[in-house]
Amino acid sequence: MPALPYVANAVISGTLTGIVYGLMALGLSAIFGVVRLVNFAHGELMTLAMYGAVGAFQGLALDPFLTMIAAAVVFGGFGYVLQRGFINRFIHRPEHLQMLLMIALAIIIGNGLLLAFGPDARSVQTSYQLDSFELGPLLVDKARVYAAVAAVVATALLAAFFRFTLTGKAIRACADNPIGARVAGLPVAHLYAVTFGLGAASVAVAGCAMVQLIDVTPGLGPGYTLLAFVIVIVGGLGSMVGALLGGLAIGVSEALAGLLITPSAKSMVSFGLLVVLLLVRPQGLMGPGRR
């Protein structure tokens, strides 16, 4: 058993990473909760944003935290157009066809990145990359703290949007009852597109935060898509608070598993957790009562 400061460090860094995970999963959860679309290209969208951040850093010397804002706008617009011009036409097709559509997009994005950038890992080296805050025996990476703060801000903005703006309220109405929303005259196609845009924007922001924590390779996508699913299932499909709590739970349990068992086994814990939850409580921790 490692000494207590190590465990505390792992818990803190796991919590901070978990906040970023939460933001990533929030995008997936919003898209599923409102559009009822299982976004199998979620991890690939994040990888795309990470490459964007690396490109902006290397080409324009832009800090990923600045790229984040641009990425949110670009991905938001891209998501809106994608949903409005393309995915909306498939909304009434069977569920598995929609999944296949997103899988096709995922394959194209992931391997398109491989074509464009090659298989090598890329990263950003900011001046504060290796610095850390010292709190007594605890060492907390600066980059990780900043990433978590950015994720908290983005999450708060998203929550405020859904809670206080008319569009946000309309989107929630759509999620509750799509037919009722249509009857009440809400522009459902537009609202779906806004939701997909917001989901894409949050995963882009999460990607720009993530690029500070890990190296990016073209093959990251599927792993993070699955991780986002794990988080969202843990938290409950469609529940926003659940996605955040799920992110924290997965972040901390991964960090602890990496410390107590072995780093390569850390995702075993999340998939094990997914299996147990799917079997015992498929609606997730925060989901509504069963059927």
Next chain:
Amino acid sequence: MTSDRPADAGDRRRLAPITAFTVAVALLALPLVGSSYLVSVATLALYLAYVGQAWNVMMGFAGQLSLGHSLYVGLGAYVAAGIFVHFGVGPWAGLWLAVAICSAVGAFIGLLAFRLRISGVQLSLLTVAFAELARIGFDHLDWFGGPGGLFLRVADRNHIDLLGFRGPPAMYYYAMLALAAGALGLCAFLLRRRPGYYWRAIREDEIAAQALGIDTFRWKMLAVVLSSAMTAIAGVFFAFYNNSLFPEQIFGFGRSIEIILGPVIGGLGTLFGPVVGAVALVLLGDGTTEILAKAGVELPGARQVVHGLLLLLVTIYLPNGLWPPLARALGVRPRRL
């Protein structure tokens, strides 16, 4: 359209047996006349047709979406290769063990999922989770070589050893051809019998099927166990054909997706869909890489991008796959079984 004229349709109906005969002869003669590259590509196409057929039993016929079929390929491959490397037990004995273990694992997952009434997205995620658990688990199993891989002694290419399943590429080609044809025959047989009708009833409307007195649990279990057992055989083949196994490669999510591409592109739930889809994937995917290679460019990922585009176009424009229109052109009744 002229194609709807009865005389024309009659001509085409006479065309079907001729086409079938030509295809059979071409397939049997291929290693005798084709280059070694052609044989290897054809083996890949047959392999994809076979695993696609196996997956199609579960999703295409019974409507249970698995996105983790790499689990059974990997497990089958590792079981047969493991006892071969460590105890010298040959592939024919290993095959039975692989099939037994994969059927048991399939039955276990099916039991959990269907008893707890898990379906749709949740079921597909459950299957992914088990495949991923196996991938990470095998990374930590030193007996199977861990992440460094498990290697089989490379075959003597000039000597045919049927007992040890070692020999020239043509032998593997004929083995895969026999497997693919066998799977096609088995599925054609099952679809005309009770299981086929029950599976399709479950796929279309499970509650209605239940109301008609079908024990849906039992028939879904049959689909999963049959599908996993068939996939296990593909795994054993893969091990002895490829001679090297890495958990990352064989259990990866991309592998599971590769398995489903063929049947989806060819036509989900059709008998010939997995075959047509596999041929289309290999022709377009490997064709592109080959053309690029001829032009002196090597682009990793190009083949997969082509696969992705093909999947995208088919899901948009031909949601029932390539087979139904192709079947009409060949004068065969394109049953969506």
